[in-house]
Amino acid sequence: MKVQIIGIGLIGGSFALDIKSTFPESKIFGTDADEKNLEQAKELGIIDHPAAIEDVKNADVVIVAVPVDVATKLIIEVLDQVEEQCLVFDAGSTKSGLCKALATHSNRRNFLAAHPIAGTEFSGPEAAIPNLYRNKTNIICEVEKTAFKLQERALEIFQRLGMRIRYMDPVSHDRHIAYVSHLSHISSFMLGKTVLEKERNERDIFDLAGSGFASTVRLAKSSPAMWSPIFQENKENVLETLNEYINNLTHFKELLEKDDFREIYKEMQRTNHIKSILNGIN
Amino acid sequence: MKVQIIGIGLIGGSFALDIKSTFPESKIFGTDADEKNLEQAKELGIIDHPAAIEDVKNADVVIVAVPVDVATKLIIEVLDQVEEQCLVFDAGSTKSGLCKALATHSNRRNFLAAHPIAGTEFSGPEAAIPNLYRNKTNIICEVEKTAFKLQERALEIFQRLGMRIRYMDPVSHDRHIAYVSHLSHISSFMLGKTVLEKERNERDIFDLAGSGFASTVRLAKSSPAMWSPIFQENKENVLETLNEYINNLTHFKELLEKDDFREIYKEMQRTNHIKSILNGIN
Numbered sequence: 207m208k209v210q211i212i213g214i215g216l217i218g219g220s221f222a223l224d225i226k227s228t229f230p231e232s233k234i235f236g237t238d239a240d241e242k243n244l245e246q247a248k249e250l251g252i253i254d255h256p257a258a259i260e261d262v263k264n265a266d267v268v269i270v271a272v273p274v275d276v277a278t279k280l281i282i283e284v285l286d287q288v289e290e291q292c293l294v295f296d297a298g299s300t301k302s303g304l305c306k307a308l309a310t311h312s313n314r315r316n317f318l319a320a321h322p323i324a325g326t327e328f329s330g331p332e333a334a335i336p337n338l339y340r341n342k343t344n345i346i347c348e349v350e351k352t353a354f355k356l357q358e359r360a361l362e363i364f365q366r367l368g369m370r371i372r373y374m375d376p377v378s379h380d381r382h383i384a385y386v387s388h389l390s391h392i393s394s395f396m397l398g399k400t401v402l403e404k405e406r407n408e409r410d411i412f413d414l415a416g417s418g419f420a421s422t423v424r425l426a427k428s429s430p431a432m433w434s435p436i437f438q439e440n441k442e443n444v445l446e447t448l449n450e451y452i453n454n455l456t457h458f459k460e461l462l463e464k465d466d467f468r469e470i471y472k473e474m475q476r477t478n479h480i481k482s483i484l485n486g487i488n
Numbered sequence: 489m490k491v492q493i494i495g496i497g498l499i500g501g502s503f504a505l506d507i508k509s510t511f512p513e514s515k516i517f518g519t520d521a522d523e524k525n526l527e528q529a530k531e532l533g534i535i536d537h538p539a540a541i542e543d544v545k546n547a548d549v550v551i552v553a554v555p556v557d558v559a560t561k562l563i564i565e566v567l568d569q570v571e572e573q574c575l576v577f578d579a580g581s582t583k584s585g586l587c588k589a590l591a592t593h594s595n596r597r598n599f600l601a602a603h604p605i606a607g608t609e610f611s612g613p614e615a616a617i618p619n620l621y622r623n624k625t626n627i628i629c630e631v632e633k634t635a636f637k638l639q640e641r642a643l644e645i646f647q648r649l650g651m652r653i654r655y656m657d658p659v660s661h662d663r664h665i666a667y668v669s670h671l672s673h674i675s676s677f678m679l680g681k682t683v684l685e686k687e688r689n690e691r692d693i694f695d696l697a698g699s700g701f702a703s704t705v706r707l708a709k710s711s712p713a714m715w716s717p718i719f720q721e722n723k724e725n726v727l728e729t730l731n732e733y734i735n736n737l738t739h740f741k742e743l744l745e746k747d748d749f750r751e752i753y754k755e756m757q758r759t760n761h762i763k764s765i766l767n768g769i770n
Contacts, residue, residue: 386697397671448737465723
């Protein structure tokens with residue numbers, strides 16, 4: 207199996223590692239806009255060979271793992287060149303725009319729109335880790351638009367990598383993901399900003415901050431090159447969630463201002479219920 | 489060494505476990521407003537004997553680990569009864585009001601105001617764990633007001649439990665902690681609330697949420713009985729941080745509304761710098 211991975215960072219690189227160990231006969235070809243990434247991926251043993259985009263015509267599987275602002279154009283370029291038996295899938299965090307843009311492509315059936323809910327706050331080939339996808343959810347959109355045989359091949363890869371599959375339409379996907387992923391990133395980035403602005407003396411932050419703070423601002427380490435395009439692509443949904451979040455914070459602030467600690471207590475108590483939901487995640 | 493711990497939850501119980509293993513000759517007496525907690529602490533082997541508040545007159549060390557709204561009154565009650573050689577310290581997340589209230593107490597020198605930056609999102613005796621305090625910062629306020637010999641005893645306990653000590657005045661403590669701890673809790677609770685309100689179908693949250701979401705809302709599992717009084721005690725500082733946080737989120741929203749993704753990128757890039765600070769925590 208010839209697998210070409212375009213974008214050899216955390217996501218693409220982790221696919222490379224797992225596919226190589228799960229399908230030992232496979233050859234991994236790597237493509238990246240950044241020559242340094244490619245060299246590093248080669249040195250780290252993540253890919254077998256560097257490759258150009260045009261080489262997708264020889265591939266059995268193409269995985270596109272690049273920021274969502276360049277993904278659409280790139281996937282069209284790939285679909286333009288692939289052979290009939292080639293499976294192309296992506297791993298991006300937004301799906302509506304992409305699916306719409308590909309809807310009328312003559313090779314649409316070669317493509318499967320995927321979003322593995324997996325990652326860390328790090329990026330680049332050195333961030334790639336084995337088993338990143340084990341026990342993680344992989345959301346597949348518009349599965350009916352992908353050729354049966356290629357659906358089968360994709361499912362085999364996903365299952366052997368240990369993923370749980372969930373099917374969803376692209377519009378619902380983008381709406382849900384705005385809540386459980388995109389908003390968390392904004393909340394974390396702005397929390398980090400607020401504290402950094404205040405605490406000029408970093409030594410103080412370092413000394414006084416505990417694991418709670420670290421956990422809440424962990425996502426503020428994420429890559430702006432990856433996240434800025436996500437917010438752009440999913441702007442309307444993100445704005446909606448952000449408005450609701452700001453409203454909830456403002457309401458909490460008003461309760462605090464009028465010393466309504468009974469209601470503050472209740473607000474927290476009602477939200478405690480999130481425990482039972484989170485127990486299922488990691 | 490007779491150690492009486494008032495409030496046998498996560499914080500008090502974890503002190504009990506470590507003191508018992510570090511000072512094997514010590515006897516741990518437990519006091520709690522909730523009879524069930526006491527029984528459970530006894531069953532779990534966290535305390536040797538239940539005790540009443542009045543028993544503090546026989547104690548060498550008294551640790552007060554109760555919500556901050558009842559701590560002040562309770563510490564006064566304890567100080568009223570302790571012998572000259574008894575060390576009393578607390579572990580509360582707010583310090584200004586407490587230190588002011590105790591300033592003129594005739595036994596002020598028996599008291600040491602402490603705040604170990606340690607904890608988890610869980611509570612109660614069953615949440616108590618060994619080594620909770622290892623490599624954690626312990627902030628001590630107004631150390632000069634504690635008797636020399638009792639400072640020494642406290643430092644010995646803190647050092648043998650593996651804590652790093654940092655001295656700070658109570659007003660600075662409350663201001664700094666509002667940023668690196670109290671605000672994180674509000675941000676997390678309101679994020680949890682926003683998502684719960686939207687996603688009536690919990691199964692969807694569970695399936696789509698990844699470790700990033702889990703990390704950002706982890707603190708929303710925290711105890712309202714502990715946190716509502718903290719927000720009350722530190723109201724002015726918390727309001728200030730909350731205002732700045734809401735302003736930063738609103739600014740981000742405005743950038744999004746006017747499609748200024750260059751500036752959104754820069755905002756995130758500037759905050760990425762928090763990486764180097766967080767590397768020191770955990």
